[in-house]
Amino acid sequence: MEPVNKINSRTVVIPLDDVDTDQIIPARYLRTTVRAGLGENLFADWRYDKNGTKVADFVLNNDEANGAEILVTGRNFGCGSSREHAPWALLDYGFRAVISTEIADIFRSNSLKNGFLPVVVDEQTHEWLIKNPGAEITLDIESSTLVLPDGRSTSFPLESFSQYCLLNGIDELGFLMDNSASIDAYEEQTN
Amino acid sequence: MSGRSLFDKIWEQHVVLPENSNTPAILYIDLHLVHEVTSPQAFDLLRSNGISVRRPDLTLATMDHSTPTVPVSSLKDLKVVAEPEAFNQIVQMEKNCEEFGLELRGLGNSERGIVHVIAPELGATQPGKTIVCGDSHTSTHGALGALAFGIGTTEVYHVLATQCLLQRKPKTFAINLEGHLQSGVTAKDIILGIIGKIGIDGGTGHAIEYRGDAVKQLSIEERMTICNMAIEGGARTGMFAPDDSTYEYLYGRPHAPQDEAWDIALKEWKMLPSDDDAQFDKEVTLDVSKLRPMATFGTNPGMVIPIDGAIPSPSSSDQGFTKALDYMQLEAGQPLAGSPVDVVFIGSCTNSRLSDLRAAASVLNGRKVAEGVRTLIVPGSAQIKREAEAEGLPEIFKAAGAEWREPGCSMCLAMNGDFVPEGKLAVSTSNRNFEGRQGKGARTILASPLTAAASAINGVVSDPRTFIS
Numbered sequence: 295m296e297p298v299n300k301i302n303s304r305t306v307v308i309p310l311d312d313v314d315t316d317q318i319i320p321a322r323y324l325r326t327t328v329r330a331g332l333g334e335n336l337f338a339d340w341r342y343d344k345n346g347t348k349v350a351d352f353v354l355n356n357d358e359a360n361g362a363e364i365l366v367t368g369r370n371f372g373c374g375s376s377r378e379h380a381p382w383a384l385l386d387y388g389f390r391a392v393i394s395t396e397i398a399d400i401f402r403s404n405s406l407k408n409g410f411l412p413v414v415v416d417e418q419t420h421e422w423l424i425k426n427p428g429a430e431i432t433l434d435i436e437s438s439t440l441v442l443p444d445g446r447s448t449s450f451p452l453e454s455f456s457q458y459c460l461l462n463g464i465d466e467l468g469f470l471m472d473n474s475a476s477i478d479a480y481e482e483q484t485n
Numbered sequence: 486m487s488g489r490s491l492f493d494k495i496w497e498q499h500v501v502l503p504e505n506s507n508t509p510a511i512l513y514i515d516l517h518l519v520h521e522v523t524s525p526q527a528f529d530l531l532r533s534n535g536i537s538v539r540r541p542d543l544t545l546a547t548m549d550h551s552t553p554t555v556p557v558s559s560l561k562d563l564k565v566v567a568e569p570e571a572f573n574q575i576v577q578m579e580k581n582c583e584e585f586g587l588e589l590r591g592l593g594n595s596e597r598g599i600v601h602v603i604a605p606e607l608g609a610t611q612p613g614k615t616i617v618c619g620d621s622h623t624s625t626h627g628a629l630g631a632l633a634f635g636i637g638t639t640e641v642y643h644v645l646a647t648q649c650l651l652q653r654k655p656k657t658f659a660i661n662l663e664g665h666l667q668s669g670v671t672a673k674d675i676i677l678g679i680i681g682k683i684g685i686d687g688g689t690g691h692a693i694e695y696r697g698d699a700v701k702q703l704s705i706e707e708r709m710t711i712c713n714m715a716i717e718g719g720a721r722t723g724m725f726a727p728d729d730s731t732y733e734y735l736y737g738r739p740h741a742p743q744d745e746a747w748d749i750a751l752k753e754w755k756m757l758p759s760d761d762d763a764q765f766d767k768e769v770t771l772d773v774s775k776l777r778p779m780a781t782f783g784t785n786p787g788m789v790i791p792i793d794g795a796i797p798s799p800s801s802s803d804q805g806f807t808k809a810l811d812y813m814q815l816e817a818g819q820p821l822a823g824s825p826v827d828v829v830f831i832g833s834c835t836n837s838r839l840s841d842l843r844a845a846a847s848v849l850n851g852r853k854v855a856e857g858v859r860t861l862i863v864p865g866s867a868q869i870k871r872e873a874e875a876e877g878l879p880e881i882f883k884a885a886g887a888e889w890r891e892p893g894c895s896m897c898l899a900m901n902g903d904f905v906p907e908g909k910l911a912v913s914t915s916n917r918n919f920e921g922r923q924g925k926g927a928r929t930i931l932a933s934p935l936t937a938a939a940s941a942i943n944g945v946v947s948d949p950r951t952f953i954s
């Protein structure tokens with residue numbers, strides 16, 4: 295995992311609530327045994343029509359979405375299945391963070407393990423972001439703050455261990471492995 | 486100090502290292518369920534980092550998501566019927582299990598089935614255990630008093646490598662079920678009613694315990710249906726305290742403790758139920774006697790109404806609601822019952838157990854599925870298939886004009902070749918009605934096996950109570 299420090303980018307807005315993992319990456323694309331290439335089918339059923347042609351009015355098919363790394367959506371983003379293919383697809387496409395007022399548990403946990411930043415903000419900030427697609431904003435991991443174009447900043451919750459892993463590009467497995475003596479002891483005592 | 490809940494007790498028993506402000510807890514996992522869709526990338530990580538599986542004996546592997554539901558007993562058969570990508574995934578699963586020393590309940594195995602159906606059936610799911618799987622419906626196992634939750638593929642890798650997970654303790658949520666169910670109203674209607682009440686994010690960050698007077702009358706299979714869909718209410722885990730029904734269900738199952746070990750286990754299990762003075766972070770009560778059969782009308786499980794109700798109107802600014810009704814081709818203010826049905830699917834880890842099949846058979850017996858309705862009935866496991874056959878259920882289904890298939894996830898997520906064609910309306914006993922869940926452009930109405938069977942007979946969304954004498 296690459297360390298993540300700051301994300302500075304324009305936003306893309308999908309203003310819908312309850313965007314579920316079946317929309318992020320439909321199940322028929324889960325028949326893969328690797329991670330690469332999932333970005334092509336990110337939001338596949340919204341992006342392409344039944345002939346595979348791009349749907350003109352879907353935001354990711356517009357020029358202004360090109361190169362944007364921050365997605366802003368309605369509340370309860372990532373609800374549904376546990377498929378880690380969802381953050382993999384977002385990352386593979388080029389997104390590095392999602393901002394909402396609420397993010398589903400398993401999606402959040404999966405995201406953090408891949409260096410994809412789930413950001414929960416207050417209603418007021420969220421409303422501003424929804425109304426101003428394409429705004430140039432900064433997400434700072436070290437201070438866990440979001441900075442708007444006019445310099446106003448607001449903090450977002452980021453669990454300290456996840457923050458440490460993001461900043462240092464660390465996979466949690468290292469931490470578990472370092473504690474294998476405790477795991478051995480637990481197994482001994484419960485057997 | 487206040488008393489401890491069922492959740493607290495299981496959590497505490499499995500803490501290897503407690504959480505602090507800097508690090509989450511290290512939690513020990515007693516049972517890890519593995520299937521072909523969310524594991525290949527985890528096995529790759531083990532391979533590339535030269536790590537072996539720590540406890541193959543605590544790992545139970547099967548294939549369910551991308552397996553065909555027409556008979557196949559060998560890879561050669563499979564190549565003929567499966568799509569190439571699904572074929573690769575299944576072959577890869579066999580290789581991974583062999584390489585890492587895991588016993589696989591693969592194609593042709595008499596114990597194969599949907600992962601959340603077979604673990605309880607084998608008696609591997611037990612009260613007090615921590616159970617995880619790379620699948621959000623792992624909450625199903627909470628029906629037996631286990632702490633069970635879905636994880637992502639990176640965590641599958643962590644558990645394979647260390648048998649542990651890093652976890653922050655969630656909050657607790659008591660859902661009190663009171664009263665007696667009316668006839669024609671089932672466990673599926675209870676959980677749809679709960680989701681309608683708390684919303685699809687009502688349980689986010691929480692572990693649910695279903696409690697109250699109504700619990701006693703619920704069988705273990707019914708409790709599984711209710712726990713299964715905890716995640717549709719946003720909660721990673723849902724559980725029932727173990728009781729006599731639990732012990733009766735488990736006794737004699739192949740992976741359940743035997744003889745002396747049974748007596749010891751039983752003593753421990755009886756300590757698990759929440760203390761009388763246990764505190765919960767959140768609480769709601771549902772009077773189940775007021776419930777009617779429930780059905781969804783939109784594109785998430787919280788968009789749900791009684792089957793004889795009218796489709797609600799969106800608030801003016803609700804883009805998502807309007808989009809959902811457009812997608813479903815349904816109109817606000819109109820009744821849902823009476824909408825023409827193209828496909829009926831009876832199956833999935835929510836409703837594919839023997840009691841569900843019996844319920845469907847009770848409606849289909851001696852009747853015919855309406856012309857033009859494709860009705861697919863998919864048992865949850867090879868064992869359920871055998872039990873249903875021993876009771877003569879397939880004969881009832883076939884005489885009615887329904888298809889009787891091999892076990893698997895099938896049309897629940899439509900990645901094995903079984904899907905609902907674009908634009909068609911399905912009444913399904915599964916758990917998700919998201920856009921495209923059952924196939925691109927498929928429109929899904931979630932309901933109980935009784936409602937699904939009644940709708941198959943009438944060819945339109947139907948209230949099952951008219952079929953019940």
Ligand code: SF4
Nearest residue numbers: 622833834894897898
């Ligand atoms: S039946 Fe459906 S919900 Fe259950 S495990 Fe299979 S795909 Fe998931």
